[in-house]
Amino acid sequence: xxSGTKLxxxxxxxxxxxxxxxxxxxxxxxxxxxxRTGLTAxxxxxxxxxxxxxxxxxxSGSVPSAGGKPRRTLRINPTAAYVVGIHFDPxxxxxxxxxxxxxxxxxxxxxxxxxxxxxxxxxxAAQVARKLLxxxxxxxxxVLGVGAACPGPIDQSRGxxxxxxxxxxxxxxPIKRLLKHYIGFEVIIDNDANAAAIGERWAGHGRxxxxxxFLYLGTGIGGAMFLSNNxxxxxxxxxxxxxxxxxxxxxxxxxxxxxxxxxxxxxxxxITRNVHAELxxxxxxxxxxxxxxxxxxxxxxxxxxxxxxxxxxxxxxxxKAAEYIAECAVxxxxxxxxxxxxxxxxxxxxxxxxxxxxxxxxxxxxxxARKTHTVRVATSEMGGDGAALGAAALVLHANYAPNTAQxxxxxx
Amino acid sequence: xxSGTKLxxxxxxxxxxxxxxxxxxxxxxxxxxxxRTGLTAxxxxxxxxxxxxxxxxxxSGSVPSAGGKPRRTLRINPTAAYVVGIHFDPxxxxxxxxxxxxxxxxxxxxxxxxxxxxxxxxxxAAQVARKLLxxxxxxxxxVLGVGAACPGPIDQSRGxxxxxxxxxxxxxxPIKRLLKHYIGFEVIIDNDANAAAIGERWAGHGRxxxxxxFLYLGTGIGGAMFLSNNxxxxxxxxxxxxxxxxxxxxxxxxxxxxxxxxxxxxxxxxITRNVHAELxxxxxxxxxxxxxxxxxxxxxxxxxxxxxxxxxxxxxxxxKAAEYIAECAVxxxxxxxxxxxxxxxxxxxxxxxxxxxxxxxxxxxxxxARKTHTVRVATSEMGGDGAALGAAALVLHANYAPNTAQxxxxxx
Numbered sequence: 001x002x003s004g005t006k007l008x009x010x011x012x013x014x015x016x017x018x019x020x021x022x023x024x025x026x027x028x029x030x031x032x033x034x035x036r037t038g039l040t041a042x043x044x045x046x047x048x049x050x051x052x053x054x055x056x057x058x059x060s061g062s063v064p065s066a067g068g069k070p071r072r073t074l075r076i077n078p079t080a081a082y083v084v085g086i087h088f089d090p091x092x093x094x095x096x097x098x099x100x101x102x103x104x105x106x107x108x109x110x111x112x113x114x115x116x117x118x119x120x121x122x123x124x125a126a127q128v129a130r131k132l133l134x135x136x137x138x139x140x141x142x143v144l145g146v147g148a149a150c151p152g153p154i155d156q157s158r159g160x161x162x163x164x165x166x167x168x169x170x171x172x173x174p175i176k177r178l179l180k181h182y183i184g185f186e187v188i189i190d191n192d193a194n195a196a197a198i199g200e201r202w203a204g205h206g207r208x209x210x211x212x213x214f215l216y217l218g219t220g221i222g223g224a225m226f227l228s229n230n231x232x233x234x235x236x237x238x239x240x241x242x243x244x245x246x247x248x249x250x251x252x253x254x255x256x257x258x259x260x261x262x263x264x265x266x267x268x269x270x271i272t273r274n275v276h277a278e279l280x281x282x283x284x285x286x287x288x289x290x291x292x293x294x295x296x297x298x299x300x301x302x303x304x305x306x307x308x309x310x311x312x313x314x315x316x317x318x319x320k321a322a323e324y325i326a327e328c329a330v331x332x333x334x335x336x337x338x339x340x341x342x343x344x345x346x347x348x349x350x351x352x353x354x355x356x357x358x359x360x361x362x363x364x365x366x367x368x369a370r371k372t373h374t375v376r377v378a379t380s381e382m383g384g385d386g387a388a389l390g391a392a393a394l395v396l397h398a399n400y401a402p403n404t405a406q407x408x409x410x411x412x
Numbered sequence: 413x414x415s416g417t418k419l420x421x422x423x424x425x426x427x428x429x430x431x432x433x434x435x436x437x438x439x440x441x442x443x444x445x446x447x448r449t450g451l452t453a454x455x456x457x458x459x460x461x462x463x464x465x466x467x468x469x470x471x472s473g474s475v476p477s478a479g480g481k482p483r484r485t486l487r488i489n490p491t492a493a494y495v496v497g498i499h500f501d502p503x504x505x506x507x508x509x510x511x512x513x514x515x516x517x518x519x520x521x522x523x524x525x526x527x528x529x530x531x532x533x534x535x536x537a538a539q540v541a542r543k544l545l546x547x548x549x550x551x552x553x554x555v556l557g558v559g560a561a562c563p564g565p566i567d568q569s570r571g572x573x574x575x576x577x578x579x580x581x582x583x584x585x586p587i588k589r590l591l592k593h594y595i596g597f598e599v600i601i602d603n604d605a606n607a608a609a610i611g612e613r614w615a616g617h618g619r620x621x622x623x624x625x626f627l628y629l630g631t632g633i634g635g636a637m638f639l640s641n642n643x644x645x646x647x648x649x650x651x652x653x654x655x656x657x658x659x660x661x662x663x664x665x666x667x668x669x670x671x672x673x674x675x676x677x678x679x680x681x682x683i684t685r686n687v688h689a690e691l692x693x694x695x696x697x698x699x700x701x702x703x704x705x706x707x708x709x710x711x712x713x714x715x716x717x718x719x720x721x722x723x724x725x726x727x728x729x730x731x732k733a734a735e736y737i738a739e740c741a742v743x744x745x746x747x748x749x750x751x752x753x754x755x756x757x758x759x760x761x762x763x764x765x766x767x768x769x770x771x772x773x774x775x776x777x778x779x780x781a782r783k784t785h786t787v788r789v790a791t792s793e794m795g796g797d798g799a800a801l802g803a804a805a806l807v808l809h810a811n812y813a814p815n816t817a818q819x820x821x822x823x824x
Contacts, residue, residue: 211646211647223747227639228644234623234748234749234750235621235622235623235749235751238749239748241747241780242747244746244780245747246742247658247661248661255780256746257780258780327658330656330670331656331657331658331743332747334654334668335744335748336646336651337646337648337649337653338647366669367667
């Protein structure tokens with residue numbers, strides 16, 4: 001059901017509309033904001049004054065205007081606030097500190113020792129984050145909060161990670177409460193794909209798109225979507241499982257219950273398994289000598305690197321994965337009619353262009369997708385830090401993005 | 413980009429929130445509305461008085477209350493307004509007149525003679541609609557408008573049907589302008605799947621769901637979705653092409669550019685072709701004698717009827733179609749995390765239960781879909797009139813549904 005709206009909410013909404021208008025531009029003016037938002041010049045002026053007084057927005061330089069008086073250029077003040085982003089991945093933890101514009105000021109990566117319990121890990125991550133802030137000289141009162149990206153599914157109402165596939169220790173971990181306890185700041189959590197998409201919205205390709213989908217190639221394959229300018233989470237907050245779209249009905253069985261879904265065919269583990277199988281058959285490859293020494297060394301990263309170095313075995317497996325990803329992209333485009341599809345996550349390292357080219361080719365060669373709308377394809381430029389940067393963006397987004405939910409708490 | 417909001421819009425929004433609250437209930441009270449919407453008792457009271465004065469809402473009876481004073485029961489006044497719904501299908505035109513609650517008061521179906529030009533057909537449909545209104549004694553000033561459901565894709569900005577697959581005559585037909593010209597009322601157009609979904613939202617299974625998908629089995633296979641309580645149309649207004657999700661990568665090529673998509677495998681033409689192929693091989697079937705007389709008589713409707721009469725040939729083909737539909741439903745559930753999936757369109761006539769049971773079985777047996785959320789499956793109870801009733805609901809929805817777009821014109 002819908003619920004009604006009240007006057008005070010409009011104030012917050014319009015402030016965030018103005019702020020967003022400044023954030024997505026490379027310098028803008030009060031006049032431009034009024035033109036773009038439909039708010040009166042007077043309303044914009046009042047809001048901008050308030051934003052400047054609070055230090056969130058700053059005037060920097062000016063541009064000539066037709067009317068004579070030069071227009072002052074408005075920008076987000078990068079030092080207005082700082083946010084910590086933490087990505088808890090099955091194999092490593094990435095931590096970033098970003099400024100108000102979402103730019104990373106400090107980064108830290110830690111491989112995980114397999115025996116570490118979640119609580120100990122969260123404690124360690126909090127200590128590292130505290131140290132990064134101290135090194136930057138950021139005072140506590142300037143820290144807006146901490147965002148954490150975790151493997152899904154997430155129970156938002158309880159702040160839990162709920163039974164992530166193949167990570168038994170992380171079942172029902174109250175990550176929001178524990179992290180807040182150890183770090184001492186407010187914490188927002190979300191799954192890695194949603195975080196990466198919000199990061200893209202805040203500081204990447206998604207800045208200009210009202211409808212875009214994010215295909216997240218991490219340890220598993222997930223997804224997220226911005227629809228009608230809002231992140232869409234679904235009835236149970238588990239939308240975007242693009243990794244479980246079937247691309248090969250007779251393919252490998254997946255824990256999701258499908259056979260041959262994208263994750264079963266193209267996860268980093270599946271790609272590694274397929275290359276190992278070819279090497280076991282004695283195929284010629286740059287990877288063969290290393291594989292004979294120690295198969296573990298021929299991991300997903302090594303395979304992707306070999307693929308761009310034109311190793312035939314690696315390239316064949318990656319090309320097949322690219323086709324499956326492209327099939328999935330066509331389904332996403334047809335079902336969701338997004339204007340932009342972003343590919344990201346550490347699974348695209350080295351092979352981003354191979355995947356992007358194949359997805360673009362498939363979308364261009366399918367008349368339905370081509371005729372009714374074109375879909376721009378992009379690869380995230382945030383690299384391996386995408387989910388950590390996205391985790392930080394969760395906090396910026398929650399505080400500053402205009403969201404109709406601010407107007408009308410929609411109840412389930 | 414987002415645009416700002418202004419005070420007058422809030423009034424309309426809250427009126428529609430109250431109206432919607434009355435519309436989805438089987439009789440409600442001012443107190444209940446205030447509880448449900450979060451609006452103050454006074455605001456609800458003012459809005460309800462206005463709605464009663466304008467004749468849209470009526471008080472009918474009362475229920476005892478704990479506080480002593482009995483609460484007056486509020487309902488939509490069915491006779492407050494009337495709407496015409498017209499469904500232009502490749503093979504027939506269906507016309508309904510509905511009251512303010514979305515209930516049909518009159519219906520009319522016309523098979524199309526193949527030679528008829530779109531403009532002549534639109535003229536005829538307008539005349540029939542006018543006659544239905546006259547027979548009901550509905551005065552022109554009580555007609556809220558006309559909704560038209562057409563095969564997609566639709567260009568909303570120009571009011572055109574754009575190149576529907578396999579219907580060359582309907583390319584670039586300015587249906588909105590022509591229909592308005594011939595019928596003399598305001599016209600809203602949408603594709604058949606969106607119309608059917610909005611009909612479901614207004615008067616069917618979708619009344620209580622914030623996130624639901626509609627799989628529309630018509631001449632082709634389309635789809636639509638309500639996400640976060642709003643119909644989601646996509647960046648180019650072409651979202652919901654569930655019929656072009658691939659279910660058999662080595663299957664029949666489709667005009668969409670995919671092979672083995674749901675429409676290629678399960679459209680009424682595909683089902684008919686598959687049954688004919690079996691009959692050509694001399695399989696025993698209830699349908700064989702008719703087929704030998706005239707193959708044209710063994711059409712999709714006859715096949716569906718034979719399937720529920722346990723004819724083996726028909727049943728085998730329909731069961732296979734049910735499996736493909738169920739595969740597609742799993743993809744929709746995983747990607748969109750809807751709480752409800754409605755199956756509808758004339759393609760489910762007779763076989764609705766077969767399809768519904770298979771979809772339910774697949775959704776229950778896939779751990780990913782089952783663990784994170786359950787999806788209710790329903791078949792539309794609007795029968796062959798679903799798109800025409802939905803077309804009428806387009807007008808009710810556009811006028812009376814609370815929509816955050818009323819608050820914040822979101823610009824592309």
